[in-house]
Amino acid sequence: MSTPKPVAPFQPQETVPAVYPALTTIFLTGATSGIGLALAQRMLKEGKTVITTARSAEKLKAAQELAPGLVGYMLDMTTGDKVVGSVVDQIIKDYPQLDAVICNAGIQKTLYFNDAANLPDPNSTWKLEIETNITSVLSLIQMLLPHFLAKDSPCAIMTVTSGLAFIPSADYPIYNATKAFIHSYSMTLRHQLRKTNVSVVEIIPPAVQSNLNPEHREAHPERASMYMPLDVYADDVLEKLRGTDGQSFDEITSGFSEAGCGYARAFIRQRFQMLNPSN
Numbered sequence: 145m146s147t148p149k150p151v152a153p154f155q156p157q158e159t160v161p162a163v164y165p166a167l168t169t170i171f172l173t174g175a176t177s178g179i180g181l182a183l184a185q186r187m188l189k190e191g192k193t194v195i196t197t198a199r200s201a202e203k204l205k206a207a208q209e210l211a212p213g214l215v216g217y218m219l220d221m222t223t224g225d226k227v228v229g230s231v232v233d234q235i236i237k238d239y240p241q242l243d244a245v246i247c248n249a250g251i252q253k254t255l256y257f258n259d260a261a262n263l264p265d266p267n268s269t270w271k272l273e274i275e276t277n278i279t280s281v282l283s284l285i286q287m288l289l290p291h292f293l294a295k296d297s298p299c300a301i302m303t304v305t306s307g308l309a310f311i312p313s314a315d316y317p318i319y320n321a322t323k324a325f326i327h328s329y330s331m332t333l334r335h336q337l338r339k340t341n342v343s344v345v346e347i348i349p350p351a352v353q354s355n356l357n358p359e360h361r362e363a364h365p366e367r368a369s370m371y372m373p374l375d376v377y378a379d380d381v382l383e384k385l386r387g388t389d390g391q392s393f394d395e396i397t398s399g400f401s402e403a404g405c406g407y408a409r410a411f412i413r414q415r416f417q418m419l420n421p422s423n
């Protein structure tokens with residue numbers, strides 16, 4: 145495959161004040177494996193309190209062995225607002241100093257809609273993807289916002305999207321769109337909260353080694369070299385979150401995801417400001 149020519153000037157990001165260094169207590173969903181676990185390990189080592197939710201006690205125990213100090217609550221993020229709300233209330237009661245959430249839990253389904261006899265079962269595929277990657281994220285953020293906004297210290301809402309939010313892969317038609325949804329929502333939430341103590345940071349991974357969609361990864365060993373090693377990726381995210389001279393980014397990108405965002409950034413940010421004046 146030949147290298148595509150750039151279609152627009154690449155636009156590096158402008159920096160924003162780094163919020164991560166001041167954070168003390170982070171609710172990080174999906175820390176039982178992959179990116180969430182790797183981030184939790186690093187954040188715990190830096191002295192942060194990290195709280196996660198897990199669907200399986202065995203997985204939680206295994207994660208706690210790999211990430212000593214990780215606090216866990218049993219919860220499937222898709223069980224609905226009543227159950228999720230009661231666990232979130234309990235977390236706030238147990239950790240009133242909670243000052244950040246990282247909405248990292250997510251799933252990815254390989255889906256094809258071109259064979260009428262074998263269309264995906266909606267409930268176990270795209271409805272679950274939308275519930276996990278969009279609905280539960282919006283609900284969690286809305287549940288936590290009153291707590292964050294009542295504080296007089298810096299707080300952060302971090303979403304986890306994907307380079308595929310910008311350049312969709314045809315193997316994951318719904319997944320790409322869920323991440324594009326959360327990207328758009330992150331931009332507008334950041335704008336709406338710009339005069340508050342709550343910062344919105346979007347973590348935008350490229351392809352990274354993890355347990356995401358394992359069947360598809362096993363079926364395509366030829367793609368293995370595309371995946372960034374997990375430790376390399378997690379170190380990069382932490383370095384960018386920590387920032388330099390008190391400055392970081394509101395979109396944390398690496399590799400492919402930086403390319404995807406960078407070519408669109410100049411145009412989109414300029415037009416976003418026209419549509420949404422800052423004052």
Ligand SMILES: NC(=O)c1ccc[n+]([C@@H]2O[C@H](COP(=O)([O-])OP(=O)(O)OC[C@H]3O[C@@H](n4cnc5c(N)ncnc54)[C@H](OP(=O)(O)O)[C@@H]3O)[C@@H](O)[C@H]2O)c1
Binds near residue numbers: 304357
């Ligand atoms: N890896 C990549 O290439 C890549 C690229 C771009 C974006 N991302 C995003 O990065 C995030 C982390 O994914 P990953 O790659 O680290 O995958 P992963 O290894 O499969 O980890 C996903 C985590 O989310 C949890 N989770 C999923 N559904 C849940 C639910 N209903 N309730 C509670 N927890 C749930 C999983 O818990 P269980 O252990 O119980 O399954 C697991 O801890 C996702 O949002 C993903 O879309 C990943």
